[in-house]
Amino acid sequence: MLEIRNLHVSIGDKPILAGIELDVKAGEVHAIMGPNGSGKSTLAQVLAGREGYTVTAGSVRYLGQDLLALEPEQRARAGVFLAFQYPLEIPGVANVQLLRTALNSVRRQRGESELDALDFLDTVKDKLALLGMDESFLYRAVNDGFSGGEKKRNEILQMAVLEPRLAILDETDSGLDIDALKTVANGVNALKHPERAVILVTHYQRLLNYIVPDRVHVLAGGRIVRSGDTGLALELEDRGYGWLMPESSAREEVRP
Amino acid sequence: MTPTLYRQALEHSSGSPHQIALRKVALERFFTRGLPTPRDEDWKYTALDSLERAELHAPLHAAEDWASEDHPGIVMKFGNGRLTDADPKSIHAHGLADHIDTPLVVHYLGLLADTFPGGAALADLNSALWQDGLLLHVPAGWKAAPLFLVHSASEADAMLHLRHLVVLEAGTEAVLVEHAQGIPELTYWHNSVTEIILGEGAKLTHLKLDEDSAAATHTSLTLVEQSRDSRYHALSIHVGGRVARHDTWVNLAETGAECQLDGLFIADARRHIDQHLHVEHAAPHTTSRQTWRGIAAGRGRGIFDARVVVQPGAQRADAQQSSRNLLLSPYAEIDVKPQLEIYTDDVKCGHGATVGQLDEAQVFYLCSRGIDADAARTLLLRGFAEEALALLESAVLAGWMEPHLLAALPIQRKEPIA
Numbered sequence: 001m002l003e004i005r006n007l008h009v010s011i012g013d014k015p016i017l018a019g020i021e022l023d024v025k026a027g028e029v030h031a032i033m034g035p036n037g038s039g040k041s042t043l044a045q046v047l048a049g050r051e052g053y054t055v056t057a058g059s060v061r062y063l064g065q066d067l068l069a070l071e072p073e074q075r076a077r078a079g080v081f082l083a084f085q086y087p088l089e090i091p092g093v094a095n096v097q098l099l100r101t102a103l104n105s106v107r108r109q110r111g112e113s114e115l116d117a118l119d120f121l122d123t124v125k126d127k128l129a130l131l132g133m134d135e136s137f138l139y140r141a142v143n144d145g146f147s148g149g150e151k152k153r154n155e156i157l158q159m160a161v162l163e164p165r166l167a168i169l170d171e172t173d174s175g176l177d178i179d180a181l182k183t184v185a186n187g188v189n190a191l192k193h194p195e196r197a198v199i200l201v202t203h204y205q206r207l208l209n210y211i212v213p214d215r216v217h218v219l220a221g222g223r224i225v226r227s228g229d230t231g232l233a234l235e236l237e238d239r240g241y242g243w244l245m246p247e248s249s250a251r252e253e254v255r256p
Numbered sequence: 257m258t259p260t261l262y263r264q265a266l267e268h269s270s271g272s273p274h275q276i277a278l279r280k281v282a283l284e285r286f287f288t289r290g291l292p293t294p295r296d297e298d299w300k301y302t303a304l305d306s307l308e309r310a311e312l313h314a315p316l317h318a319a320e321d322w323a324s325e326d327h328p329g330i331v332m333k334f335g336n337g338r339l340t341d342a343d344p345k346s347i348h349a350h351g352l353a354d355h356i357d358t359p360l361v362v363h364y365l366g367l368l369a370d371t372f373p374g375g376a377a378l379a380d381l382n383s384a385l386w387q388d389g390l391l392l393h394v395p396a397g398w399k400a401a402p403l404f405l406v407h408s409a410s411e412a413d414a415m416l417h418l419r420h421l422v423v424l425e426a427g428t429e430a431v432l433v434e435h436a437q438g439i440p441e442l443t444y445w446h447n448s449v450t451e452i453i454l455g456e457g458a459k460l461t462h463l464k465l466d467e468d469s470a471a472a473t474h475t476s477l478t479l480v481e482q483s484r485d486s487r488y489h490a491l492s493i494h495v496g497g498r499v500a501r502h503d504t505w506v507n508l509a510e511t512g513a514e515c516q517l518d519g520l521f522i523a524d525a526r527r528h529i530d531q532h533l534h535v536e537h538a539a540p541h542t543t544s545r546q547t548w549r550g551i552a553a554g555r556g557r558g559i560f561d562a563r564v565v566v567q568p569g570a571q572r573a574d575a576q577q578s579s580r581n582l583l584l585s586p587y588a589e590i591d592v593k594p595q596l597e598i599y600t601d602d603v604k605c606g607h608g609a610t611v612g613q614l615d616e617a618q619v620f621y622l623c624s625r626g627i628d629a630d631a632a633r634t635l636l637l638r639g640f641a642e643e644a645l646a647l648l649e650s651a652v653l654a655g656w657m658e659p660h661l662l663a664a665l666p667i668q669r670k671e672p673i674a
Contacts, residue, residue: 048624051616076626088621092639092646101635102625109626141639158625 001026001197002067002166007058009039009046016042018222019058024166027194031208031233032201034219035241040201041085043219044170048082049075062166076102077109079165083155083172085201090142095154098142099124099161106162127160131187149180156187167191168199173207185210205237220245257307259287265385265415268314271356283384289377301559301591302501302530307473312445314385315414328652329402329433336409337387337416348400348430352389352419360393365421368451368479372505378475382449386419389448392432393423396455400430402653409438409446409472420450424458426483431461433653436496438469446497450478454486456510461489463653465660468496470525477503485512491648492519493657494529495664501530508535508542508570516545520644523556523588524666530559537566537573537603544574549644550581551637552588553666560609561593568599577607582614582640584666637665 002024009017016039024030034040046053047060049072060067067075090098103123104114115123128135131153143151152172159167169188173181188198188211200211208216208230216233218226218241225244226232262283269279291307292299315336332349333341339351355361369379394400409416424430436446446468454460468474474497480488494500506515515535523529535544550558564575581590594607614636622632641661645654 050620050624071629072620072623073626073628073632076624082624084621084624088615088618090618090621090636090639092641092643093635097635098622098625098627101627101631102622105626105628105631162625 001063003061005059007043007046007060008056009042010054010056011042011052015056016053016222017046020219020222020224022217022224024197024199026165026197028215029192029198029200029211029213031213031216032199032219033203033205033216033233033236035245036203038219039222040203040219041170044082044085044168044199044201047168048072048080073105076162076164077106081159081162081164081167083152083159083167083169085171085174087143087151087155089144089146091144093142094139095142096124096138099138099158102158103161124161127157130160130190131157132183133157148175149177152176152180152184153187156184160187160191163191165195166197166199168201170201171203172200173202173204181207182210205233208233218244257291257310257312261311261313262286262381262385265314269385269387270353275356279384282380286377286380286384289380292377298532301557302499302528304473304475304499306499307445310413310443310445312413312415315387315411315416317411327404327406327433327435328656329404329431331404331406332390334388334405334407334418336411336414337418339388345401346403348392348394348398349403350391352391352421353387355391360423361391361421364423364451364453365419366451367453368481369449369477372477372479376477378447379449379477382417382419382447382477385415385417386449387417389419389421391421392430394425394428394430394458396425396427398428400428402431402433404433404435407434407436407446409442409444409469411444412442414444416444416446418446418448420448422450422452422460424454424460426455427457428455429459431463431650431653433463433465435465435467436474437467438472438496440469441471442469443471444469444473446472446474446476448476450476452478452480452488454480454482454488456483457485458483459487461650462491463648463657464490464492464494464502465657466492466494466496466500466502467660467664468500470496470498470527472497474500474502476501478505480504480506480515482506482508482510482513482515484510486514488515490515490517490519491644492531493644493661494519494521494531495661497527497529499528501532503532503534505534506536506544507538508544509538511539511541513539514543516547516647518545518547518644518647520549520551520641520661521558521560522551522553522641522664522666523558523590524551524553525556526554527556529557531561533562535564535575537564537570537575540569540571540573542570542573544576546577546579547647548579549640550579550590550592551584551641551666552581552590553584555585555587557589557591559591559593561591563595563597564605566596566598566600566603566605570600571602573600573603573605575603575605577609579607579609581609581611582637583611584614584637634665634667638662641665
């Protein structure tokens with residue numbers, strides 16, 4: 001489903017990713033772990049199409065297409081979803097407005113009919129229940145005044161509504177207490193499907209107790225330095241990242 | 257506009273010889289001052305030279321009903337400055353011209369406008385040339401039904417001087433909605449003066465929707481005098497006119513008086529929309545709130561100038577100003593001038609003002625959900641504008657206003673911002 005080859009990405013003059021190789025097949029869950037500043041979030045943002053990152057070499061193919069040639073909205077309509085590490089607050093725009101506009105854009109792309117307000121509400125109610133969210137969430141402005149946990153649940157709600165083929169969760173576990181973590185994990189697990197792949201970007205092993213990955217990759221210094229199964233995540237939990245770090249990889253976090 | 261043209265307009269005025277004499281005095285006062293120019297500090301950003309060059313006349317015809325819509329309340333229609341249609345259900349609202357001799361009007365008319373300290377040339381002109389307007393008088397013990405004043409302009413090159421007087425006696429409540437519109441691209445000048453007197457504990461909600469034609473000039477002055485514990489809530493949506501200048505002047509004269517002045521302007525194309533707010537805290541425990549938003553697109557220009565004065569002795573005054581503005585094109589301009597003048601120690605005052613562009617991070621967030629960039633921008637813009645309506649307590653009024661607001665939003669196409 002996703003083939004990343006020799007991906008090099010810079011922010012301004014500063015190289016962040018230095019030759020990523022990654023294959024994700026339909027039905028798989030991959031975890032990408034790594035210390036702060038290793039380039040995890042950059043990889044997630046580049047896949048979603050965020051401006052401000054320059055791809056200096058390499059390629060990304062998604063379902064046979066050149067993903068990097070697509071605009072962010074085209075990627076989303078083709079089934080790529082990024083759950084943001086820091087979901088944006090959008091005062092004045094109701095959650096329901098965003099969800100319905102987004103779902104109908106995606107449905108148009110799939111050749112499906114648009115949903116009217118009532119049909120949409122039916123669809124979204126099940127998803128709300130799945131995430132233990134009250135219907136009043138729909139009528140609040142997008143993430144405006146939401147707690148950290150509410151924002152993360154709202155990301156998963158959007159994902160559940162849009163039903164992507166490739167879901168990328170960027171540090172979705174950060175800032176969550178254990179109950180919220182379980183709720184979010186349940187939401188993700190409920191979406192598991194043979195035709196769907198999930199990439200979990202995370203700093204900690206904790207989330208992987210609830211969403212069990214097929215593959216675990218360690219990103220350090222802009223490359224994947226080690227891949228393995230869940231055993232690798234447990235080893236990291238024990239030993240930290242230091243033993244895997246290349247000599248010159250101590251980097252500060254860089255954002256565009 | 258030559259003095260002759262103004263004098264000719266005066267000949268169309270009606271009234272007793274005494275009233276005509278007063279109008280002539282007011283016109284002479286206007287001639288002494290002349291139209292405001294950018295040399296006046298208060299008019300620094302707004303030039304009325306198009307009026308100087310124009311040849312306008314008093315309206316000759318009452319307007320035909322060229323635009324109709326349902327207004328959720330009692331409706332009074334003014335066509336080209338004259339009352340053309342009044343709802344028979346209206347108990348408290350009347351045409352001002354027909355009630356010019358009543359003791360109430362004799363007592364109150366001009367009370368605020370004639371003593372307005374803000375340089376009142378346009379008010380003088382209005383006093384000289386006004387044709388008609390609203391008299392809303394709510395006697396003690398009443399709560400008035402929502403009243404819609406609909407102003408329609410359909411005569412080219414007409415001067416529409418409207419004069420409104422609103423008197424709410426102690427403990428009363430009213431909702432007044434002013435809706436100004438004109439045939440698209442028609443040239444005319446709408447100059448209104450509204451005097452509002454709120455008795456003890458009276459409450460007025462005052463909505464203004466200015467949708468004047470893109471070739472019109474609209475100048476308006478609203479003067480409010482508030483007694484003890486009264487409340488004035490204004491929400492103004494200014495999206496019309498080629499040149500528009502809206503002045504609001506509120507005097508919180510007695511303890512416990514409270515005003516909330518909210519609004520939104522949209523200056524697109526080549527519109528120039530200037531709003532001036534002035535609040536005087538003249539008594540202790542008075543409260544004022546100002547929450548304004550502005551959008552400028554194309555070559556539009558918007559001005560938000562708001563001054564709050566806390567007079568000596570107005571202890572525990574509480575004043576907050578907020579002005580948030582969006583620039584959507586490199587050629588648009590917004591000037592923001594919030595001012596607090598405080599002459600008392602024990603006050604709670606604050607203001608904040610921002611001018612910025614649509615947040616590209618928000619645009620990306622929406623795009624990452626499958627929404628195309630133009631639709632994302634429109635959604636954000638709409639959200640920004642609709643927050644102004646959220647300040648209304650009445651969902652019915654907000655619902656009536658919403659389509660007007662949406663129709664005025666500039667279409668979003670990505671333009672490089674210099």
